[in-house]
Amino acid sequence: DAGITQSPRHKVTETGTPVTLRCHQTENHRYMYWYRQDPGHGLRLIHYSYGVKDTDKGEVSDGYSVSRSKTEDFLLTLESATSSQTSVYFCAISRGSTNEKLFFGSGTQLSVL
């Protein structure tokens, strides 16, 4: 298995509170991604990073911010969580070569009440 760790694995929070999810990799891969997975919508890209401090928005970036201060860590922050952000969040990594595959973490189940 690729060395990807997501934390926490499960979180319950209240509407309006800030939440930070962490993705840690030991593979030294250049690219890191945050996806959310919801019934009826599949996997949708939130943000991604192509290097330290280099990030870009994905399809569903509103309400989310990210930071990457080290190669191995990619943080996803919900500044003020809403019920619509209840989802399973997946981190993925890749080397960034052409047609490179993604390695996924095991996911974080987030419930916003």
Added chain:
Amino acid sequence: TQLLEQSPQFLSIQEGENLTVYCNSSSVFSSLQWYRQEPGEGPVLLVTVVTGGEVKKLKRLTFQFGDARKDSSLHITAAQPGDTGLYLCAGRNSGNTPLVFGKGTRLSVIA
């Protein structure tokens, strides 16, 4: 936004049956990947197809990329309960752009 439409959305079959799932788009992709996801885990790559018309086999699984690189299919021969899972197709329109995923086909193989 490029869309990848997968069909069927759900499929329940008996062990030993054959099945095909489809991934279609109106856009051309430089490559297409198939992933399988089991409950509580992230998706795991099965195959990458790059060339129009390409066929790849992985044991009982056969993957085909359409000639125009707009569609793909996954055929499973003699399905087994271990094939149960969510099958996702994902495409890129150029080498390093982020993957776009379809919504998936949820397969259940009953013993």
